[in-house]
Amino acid sequence: MTITEINVKNFKSLYDVSFQPGKVNVFIGANGSGKSTILEAIGILSAAMTDRVNNNVLQRKGIRLSTSSLYKSKFKTMKREGLTVDMGIQWVDEEKYDYTVHLTTPTDDDAWKYHSESVNQEGNLLWGRSNRSFALLNHNIGYFMVTETLNGHRCRKMGQYIEKYGIYQPDTPTLRGIVADTTQVSPIGLNGGRMADALKEILKSTDGDMKLGTLYVEDILDMIDWASGFDITAPKKANLNPGVPSTRQVIEFKDRFLKANATFTGYDASEGALYVLFMLCLAMHPESPSMFAIDSFDHALNPRLAKRLTEIFSQLMLESHRTVFMTTHNPLVLDGLDLCNDDIRLFAVSRNKDGYAVLNRIQVSKELLESGQPLSRLWINGRLGGVPELI
Amino acid sequence: MRKMIGIVGEGPTDYMVIKEVIDHITGEANEYRRLQPEPDMAGRFGNGWKGVWKWCETNSGVLDKVLHEVTPQIDLLVIQMDADVSRKEREVHCLCGSVGCEAREVSHPLRCAKVTEGQCPVILPCSMHVQDAGGYEEHLRELIRQWLGICANNEDVLITIPCDSTDAWIVAAYQDCDDVEKIENPWESVIAR
Numbered sequence: 299m300t301i302t303e304i305n306v307k308n309f310k311s312l313y314d315v316s317f318q319p320g321k322v323n324v325f326i327g328a329n330g331s332g333k334s335t336i337l338e339a340i341g342i343l344s345a346a347m348t349d350r351v352n353n354n355v356l357q358r359k360g361i362r363l364s365t366s367s368l369y370k371s372k373f374k375t376m377k378r379e380g381l382t383v384d385m386g387i388q389w390v391d392e393e394k395y396d397y398t399v400h401l402t403t404p405t406d407d408d409a410w411k412y413h414s415e416s417v418n419q420e421g422n423l424l425w426g427r428s429n430r431s432f433a434l435l436n437h438n439i440g441y442f443m444v445t446e447t448l449n450g451h452r453c454r455k456m457g458q459y460i461e462k463y464g465i466y467q468p469d470t471p472t473l474r475g476i477v478a479d480t481t482q483v484s485p486i487g488l489n490g491g492r493m494a495d496a497l498k499e500i501l502k503s504t505d506g507d508m509k510l511g512t513l514y515v516e517d518i519l520d521m522i523d524w525a526s527g528f529d530i531t532a533p534k535k536a537n538l539n540p541g542v543p544s545t546r547q548v549i550e551f552k553d554r555f556l557k558a559n560a561t562f563t564g565y566d567a568s569e570g571a572l573y574v575l576f577m578l579c580l581a582m583h584p585e586s587p588s589m590f591a592i593d594s595f596d597h598a599l600n601p602r603l604a605k606r607l608t609e610i611f612s613q614l615m616l617e618s619h620r621t622v623f624m625t626t627h628n629p630l631v632l633d634g635l636d637l638c639n640d641d642i643r644l645f646a647v648s649r650n651k652d653g654y655a656v657l658n659r660i661q662v663s664k665e666l667l668e669s670g671q672p673l674s675r676l677w678i679n680g681r682l683g684g685v686p687e688l689i
Numbered sequence: 690m691r692k693m694i695g696i697v698g699e700g701p702t703d704y705m706v707i708k709e710v711i712d713h714i715t716g717e718a719n720e721y722r723r724l725q726p727e728p729d730m731a732g733r734f735g736n737g738w739k740g741v742w743k744w745c746e747t748n749s750g751v752l753d754k755v756l757h758e759v760t761p762q763i764d765l766l767v768i769q770m771d772a773d774v775s776r777k778e779r780e781v782h783c784l785c786g787s788v789g790c791e792a793r794e795v796s797h798p799l800r801c802a803k804v805t806e807g808q809c810p811v812i813l814p815c816s817m818h819v820q821d822a823g824g825y826e827e828h829l830r831e832l833i834r835q836w837l838g839i840c841a842n843n844e845d846v847l848i849t850i851p852c853d854s855t856d857a858w859i860v861a862a863y864q865d866c867d868d869v870e871k872i873e874n875p876w877e878s879v880i881a882r
């Protein structure tokens with residue numbers, strides 16, 4: 299199953315945007331360019347296709363709530379305001395499919411209303427609804443996943459694939475277990491909650507070697523230079539200040555420079571180490587979403603770590619057939635992307651003269667990358683776009 | 690047809706003006722990339738005429754790749770440097786050879802200690818060029834081609850040398866005189882008037 303196109307119309311700065319994603323998709327752009335809005339639009343698409351769109355669902359997916367009027371595009375140059383927010387996704391699963399939904403933003407309550415919804419197979423209508431033809435349907439609910447017409451149909455697989463989509467944005471206090479994750483999602487919260495438990499679930503000893511998911515712990519520790527080991531335990535008085543509120547499990551690191559029995563918890567550990575574990579857990583936990591987004595992938599990463607983690611993370615995404623959409627401000631993240639692999643795609647987001655967000659896929663020849671012009675440099679020098687113009 | 694245009698220029702104002710001028714001439718809302726060298730560790734050479742110089746030298750070997758092997762491709766590269774650089778800056782005359790200098794063989798003009806110490810022997814105005822707007826322009830145009838390693842008939846690159854600077858163009862737009870771009874030292878002859 300391959301997603302071939304995502305399109306969005308009339309949503310915030312995305313007046314009319316479509317793009318062909320790969321499996322690992324990275325968006326760069328100046329602040330306010332609309333790159334986070336793309337992550338949100340995909341969230342609304344996933345909610346609309348598989349459930350419904352209201353504040354509760356949006357919050358669960360990590361989408362910033364706005365007042366209703368701000369969801370729709372508003373530009374001076376628009377002849378008239380569009381009536382609906384339109385989203386669509388196309389994919390190939392032996393045959394070509396597309397799903398399209400037109401929504402009206404909330405008026406009296408927080409529920410977005412379905413104006414129309416349809417799914418095509420090879421361009422022929424498989425199923426569809428509109429608020430004219432099916433007056434009996436509940437306009438607050440999506441029917442793609444529940445209509446009997448599609449029961450057992452292959453097209454439902456895309457619904458299952460994007461159902462658990464959420465925008466992850468881990469923050470340090472939550473990763474350290476000292477702040478509760480308000481967006482608690484299994485297996486791991488959008489802000490990093492429940493990380494210790496989730497790690498424990500994929501931490502296994504095989505033939506005397508510790509493995510986290512498919513990776514040897516030894517190799518992970520190579521990225522986190524200062525740690526010689528880590529484990530997940532119930533909090534003990536010995537390793538945690540009793541004044542620190544904590545979750546049921548804590549991550550316990552062993553510092554290679556301290557004596558063997560000295561351990562300390564995630565509360566003391568460096569941000570970078572926790573962030574690496576979070577990303578690896580998200581990438582390898584069997585219950586983590588098959589499609590998700592990360593806003594600011596570079597958070598808390600030093601340059602060397604940013605490049606290395608990007609390489610490993612991309613590889614894990616491809617191996618597990620997951621799809622990720624992420625934003626970054628860190629040029630070194632780009633150097634970890636193998637753009638020669640067509641599944642790994644880079645997009646620059648900018649605003650055109652009228653203020654509409656414009657997306658460009660960036661491809662760079664291998665020869666150029668190898669001639670002393672890595673992606674980080676091309677980005678900093680302005681060649682890729684996705685930078686503030688007037689500095 | 691809309692084009693993707695790269696602009697290497699001295700500063701943000703030049704960039705804005707050149708964008709508007711090109712859109713006006715072509716009658717299109719073209720897409721632009723502002724290309725700039727990254728400043729060095731001391732924060733130098735990221736913009737200004739030294740930045741343009743550095744960009745050209747850094748990209749000379751890979752210019753064709755930088756323009757055409759990144760999507761979206763750049764259809765036209767515009768390089769801007771103000772004509773007053775030729776009138777005012779000793780470094781750009783280092784290689785003219787109008788005077789002898791032992792540092793010429795060993796130091797890059799942008800990093801020459803003689804310049805920072807105020808010992809650069811270059812005499813301004815440099816005797817190797819015609820001393821008018823056209824002369825300055827010809828000097829800098831040829832210099833930029835050398836830095837980039839391109840010939841005069843390269844169709845990907847457009848070199849623009851506003852006289853005396855892009856800012857002066859704006860004032861010229863409000864002035865009602867002929868051949869305004871050929872007026873030498875427009876600061877005094879047009880703007881201050």
Ligand SMILES: [Zn+2]
Binds near residue numbers: 781787817818
């Ligand atoms: Zn000279």
